[in-house]
Amino acid sequence: MTDTYEAVVVGGGAAGLSAALVLGRARRRTLLVDAGEPRNAPAAHLQGYLTRDGMPPAEFLALGRAEVARYGVEQVRDRAVDVTRHGAGEFHVTLASGRTAHARRLVLATGLADELPAVPGVAERFGRDVLHCPYCHGWEVRDEAFGVLAATPASVHQALMVSQWSKDVTLFLHEVAEAELSHDDRRRLAAAGVAVVPGEVATLVVEEDRLTGVRLGDGSVHARSVVFVAPRAVPRNDLFTRLGAELRETPFGTYPVVDETGLTTVPGVWAAGNAVGFAEQVVNAAGAGYRAAATLNGELLLADLDAR
Numbered sequence: 150m151t152d153t154y155e156a157v158v159v160g161g162g163a164a165g166l167s168a169a170l171v172l173g174r175a176r177r178r179t180l181l182v183d184a185g186e187p188r189n190a191p192a193a194h195l196q197g198y199l200t201r202d203g204m205p206p207a208e209f210l211a212l213g214r215a216e217v218a219r220y221g222v223e224q225v226r227d228r229a230v231d232v233t234r235h236g237a238g239e240f241h242v243t244l245a246s247g248r249t250a251h252a253r254r255l256v257l258a259t260g261l262a263d264e265l266p267a268v269p270g271v272a273e274r275f276g277r278d279v280l281h282c283p284y285c286h287g288w289e290v291r292d293e294a295f296g297v298l299a300a301t302p303a304s305v306h307q308a309l310m311v312s313q314w315s316k317d318v319t320l321f322l323h324e325v326a327e328a329e330l331s332h333d334d335r336r337r338l339a340a341a342g343v344a345v346v347p348g349e350v351a352t353l354v355v356e357e358d359r360l361t362g363v364r365l366g367d368g369s370v371h372a373r374s375v376v377f378v379a380p381r382a383v384p385r386n387d388l389f390t391r392l393g394a395e396l397r398e399t400p401f402g403t404y405p406v407v408d409e410t411g412l413t414t415v416p417g418v419w420a421a422g423n424a425v426g427f428a429e430q431v432v433n434a435a436g437a438g439y440r441a442a443a444t445l446n447g448e449l450l451l452a453d454l455d456a457r
Contacts, residue, residue: 153251154180156445157242159229159388160258162187163431164422166213167438168256168445173220175446180250181217182242184228188260188423189431191276196285198432209431229259232388238417253417254445257388258438260423261402263380266298266323270353270360271378278360279353279376284430287314296363296373297343298350299325303400304379305334311377312341319344319371321363346371382427392418401427411441419445 158169161183172179189195189206196202201209214224231243232255240252263281265271271279280286295318297308308320320343327347330338338345346365354362354370362370382402389396395406395414404425411419419441422434429437 152180152248154178154223154253155449156180156254156256156442157182157240157250157252158256158258158442159242160256160260160422160424161185161210161214161224162258162260162422162434163209163213164260164424164429164434164438164441165256165258166210166217167435168258168419168421168442169217169222169224169438170213170220171439171442172446173217173222175442177446177449179222180252181222181224182227182229182244182250183224185226186260186262188263189276192285193276194289195431196288197430198435201431206431229388232391234392234415240417254449255418256411256438256441256445257413257418257420258422258424258434259385259388261382261384261427264383265380266300266378268298268323268350268352270355271298271376274353274355274360274376275378278374279378281378281380283311283314283377287311290375291315293317293374294372295319296321296371296376298363298376298378299323300379300381301325302329302331302334305330305338307377307379308343309337309341312343315375316342318342319346319363319373321350321365321371322347323350384424389413389415389418389420389424394418399427410444411437412444417448 155177156179158165158181169181194203228245233241242250291314295315297320312318349366351366362372364370384402389405392415396403405413405420411421421437421441423429
């Protein structure tokens with residue numbers, strides 16, 4: 150059987166929940182499909198979201214689901230595995246469970262996954278004392294001994310940024326050659342007081358469930374209590390690709406082309422949150438979901454009036 154909805158929202162993070170909340174309050178028959186894989190699951194808290202600063206991500210999502218439920222939005226823990234465009238400009242969404250849903254409009258808030266450097270200890274400590282975003286976690290680890298694990302020469306920027314939160318910062322070049330650093334890189338690192346250590350990192354040192362250092366391939370250990378890394382963003386673009394949406398290449402992954410409301414190049418399909426960019430924080434994602442849903446609702450209203 151195929152259930153019919155005015156809107157189907159795929160993705161139950163901040164962007165998807167925000168979109169579903171707006172659509173529910175607009176009295177739209179809405180289905181929210183959530184695979185239960187939030188990007189910030191490893192983090193103990195979310196920061197920088199006014200009135201929600203310091204809240205555990207799981208609690209934030211649980212509150213969001215409860216709010217959405219009050220407005221009659223149907224929520225299902227499932228994965229959207231396929232979507233096709235109907236001849237009338239509407240959509241069929243197929244879920245992993247085999248269920249299908251017909252949608253007049255779509256909001257895809259499918260997010261992305263973080264692919265971490267293959268250094269022993271990084272994945273195990275990620276979200277605890279291995280971090281990626283100083284705006285998300287810098288205050289909590291301020292003035293500690295920072296390490297920055299270089300993935301590319303662009304990691305210099307990350308080392309410079311985190312020096313705002315600690316004056317004890319070491320950039321481990323890892324697989325980046327010293328010759329790859331530009332004159333400006335070296336000048337800025339020196340001005341920021343960032344130490345530069347060449348050589349491949351072999352492993353992180355963990356003692357009594359606490360990061361204590363970085364061990365290089367030559368066996369030397371540098372005492373550090375926090376390590377920043379730059380994960381490779383892997384956008385979940387499968388549904389956009391299936392719909393034929395135009396994508397754009399960026400230094401941080403491939404994302405759908407959208408307008409200021411999140412509308413993709415496929416009429417009737419909006420994208421929001423990390424589905425459109427690597428750096429969307431929770432507060433930005435929620436705002437993007439709101440904007441997409443409000444635009445979607447207005448479009449449906451006009452379409453229905455014009456059809457009378």
